[in-house]
Amino acid sequence: MISKKLQDKLALLPDQPGCYIMKDEDGNILYVGKAKVLKNRVRSYFHGAHDQKTTRLVSHIRDFEFIVTDSEKESLLLEINLIKKHHPPYNIMLMDDKSYPYIVMTDEDDFAVYTTRNVRNKKYEYFGPYPSAYSAQEMVKLINTLYPIRKCRHIPKQPCLYYHMHQCQAPCIHETDPAVNAKYRKEIRRFLKGDAGSILKDLNQKMQAASDQLLFEKAQDYHQMIQSVEHVMEKQIIDFKDRQSRDVFGYYEDKGYISFQGFFIRDGKLLERTLTVAPIYEDTMDAFVSFILQYYENNIVPKEILVPAGTPAEMLAAALNTYVHIPQRGEKKTLVDLVTKNAKTAHEQKFALAFRKQRELTHANSKLSEIFHKPIHTVEIFDNSHIAGAFNVSGLVVFTDGKPDKSKYRRYKLDGYRSDLDSMKEVIYRRYFRLLKEKKPMPDLLLVDGGAQQIMAAKEIKEMLDLDLTIAGLVKDDKHTTRALMNEQLNEVPLDKESDLFFLLTRMQDEVHRYAVSYHRQLRSKSMTKSILDTVSGIGPARKDALMKRFKSMKRMRQATETELAEVVPAETAHNLYVRLHENEQ
Incomplete structure (x- = not known):
């Protein structure tokens, strides 16, 4: 039933383009959308039948606002800005203000080549994007090995190690030859555009020359460089002979989630592809358009964008000021179909993997509940770390339904050191005294790393504070591998090392150990700095x-x-x- 307030506001909606902002009963922004005609689009939420995801959104709407724009293009751009500003839970926030890495070649005579996510300096040359940061770094590393160009961002006052390794011309102390730098720039540009022929030819000649002079170690170094170049270049598949730069996007929706696939083609070569998966509550095409616009908020717009049928290409073209095309036939249509097919395949694989992991997790949690004859949802586990009693700390990690809940992790700096048991008593007392004081719920299970002694120590604090708390220990064998659970009655429950529960408990132990040790190292590092500086x-x-x-x-x-x-x-x-x-x- 629509409230009187909403009915009155719906009657005031104009026949103009713009953005609308849906709010809940507390005034929190739920969703931001755009419309060619605000009156028709906003009213559609409150009339007629909807699919499950839209029904879920509408059930929380208690108010809305709208902003009229002069054109649909303006509404598109305004929508993206509002999403970035308010982060509505029912909108897809895909890029999270992050961009893909590019490889940049600076414009100085003594230029440098490095990766960047900032593409705003128009004087520099940019190559990419590279959805895999590792791929971009691999390319840069190879270039800096092959060419003695400047390695540092800012020229220092004295030569660095690269100069002494003959991998830099040291413009900090020497005047370099502009013709040589221009030659390097031209070759690197060709390499980054996918043409490695001259580089491979030069390396092969150097390898042969070194071999003829019986410099076999040097020849081996050139051979490894050749293999590295070939490895990098084989990832770049030539798709088009016109040597144009274009991006291709597709999507697939199922099970309340949407997968977006993007192919990045530069100079006729497929550099990389990326996949984004997100839950969807809005209209599918709205989400797809939003994905593309958010992507280009932080990335270079190519000369051409290919999209599947049904996409509002003209609207996207106006917003991005580029050519957006829906191919009907030929190799471009084949490429769009391939992108969409990849989105579907990746979507199905992701959910198959997620389903298997969830099934294993559910089985492990069920087994844990069965052992302790009660539902086990929240598990807490501590680990202490120190060196000969110094820098004595403890870490607490929390798992909810088998998954780490990092917002509830806690770190403790302990008062001196007497024994491991005393350290455990101290941290347990501090943790659960505070929960009692703040009237917060206790975990369903406290796991201690050890057997009877550790359980008895934990029970001592439990009785002291009169806690309603289930305690269990993780008993290890001679090889320091967990072999059993021990309950408060000191009875052991053997663990099958191939079982889902064993792997879950192992993940918990590894996580708490990592967390405690990282805190311990942090304190040691600070102490070392303090003791000297x-x-x-x-x-x-x-x-x-x-x-x-x-x-x-x-x-x-x-x-x-x-x-x-x-x-x-x-x-x-x-x-x-x-x-x-x-x-x-x-």
């Missing part, structure tokens, strides 16, 4: 932060020269720090 006259909090920001770690700080330290702090302070860092060296 805080003893040097002239270094306060601001200079300490500046040093760590520049050198990242104490190891790199020790490797720095006194001159490099003086770039961050005054010369006298840099000298004192250099002496302090190296005072124990022979």
Whole structure:
């Protein structure tokens, strides 16, 4: 039943394009949409039958607002801005303000080549996008190995290691030959556009020459470079002879989720493809259009975009200021069909895998509930970490229905060290005293890493605080592998090492160990920094932060020269720090 308030607002809707904003009873924004005619589109939500996903959205709508625009193009762009600003739960937020990496070649004479996600400098040349950051980094690494171009973003005052390895011309101290740099730029550009013929020819000649001179190690290095080039280039499949740049998009929807597939073709070569899967509550085509527009918020728009039938191509073309085409026949139509087929295949595979994982997880949780004769939804597990009693810490991880709930993870710095059992008692007391004080629910199960002694120690705190808490221990064998669960009555429940429950418990142990150890290392690192930097006259909090920001770690700080330290702090302070860092060296 539509409320009187909604009926009155529906009557005021104009016959114009614009955006509408759906809200719940608390005024929270649920969904942002666009419309060619606001009156028709918004009214359609409240009249007639809907599919399940739209019905779910409408059931929460208690109010709406609308913004009139001059054109459908403006409504498209406004919709994307509103989605980015408000993050409505029923809209698909696909890109999350992230862009794909590109490879950039700077415009200086002594140019550099590196990966970037910022494509705003129009003076630079960009190649990509690369949905796989690893692929982009692999290309850059190969280029920097093959060519002695500048490796650093900003030219330093003295040569670095690359110069001494003959992998850089050192423009910091030498004037380089512009003709040589132009030659390198031309060859790298051809390579990034998919033509590696000249590079492979040159490497083969160098390999043969080294072999003729019996320099077999050097010949082997050239052989490995050739293999690396061939490995990178074989990923680029030539699809078109016109050497144009175009993007191809398709989608597939099923089971309340939608999968988007994108092929990125640059200079006639298929660079990479990407897949995005998201739950869908809105109209399928609205979601598809939103996906494309969000993608180009942070990426370069090509000269041509290919989309499947039914896509509002003219509207997209106007919004993106490029050619958007729905091919009807030929190789372009074949490519769109292939993209859509890939979206369907990936969608089905993803759900098959997810179904199998969920089935295994459900079976493991059921077995855990069966063992303890009660529903087990929330499991908490602790792990302590220290070195000879120093930096004594504990980590708590929480699993809900077999999945880690990282928002509930907690870290504890413990008071000194007496024994592992005392550390466990302390952290259990602190955790559950606070839950009692804040009147928060207890977990269904507390797992302790150990057998009878650990369980008895945990029970001592349970009785002290009068907790309604189920406790169990993870008993290990001689090889330090979990072999059984032990309940509060100290009875063992053997675990089949091939069972779903065994793998779930192992994941829990690994996760809590990782979490506790990472906190322990963090404290040690901070302590190490403090013990050295805080003893040097002239270094306060601001200079300490500046040093760590520049050198990242104490190891790199020790490797720095006194001159490099003086770039961050005054010369006298840099000298004192250099002496302090190296005072124990022979």
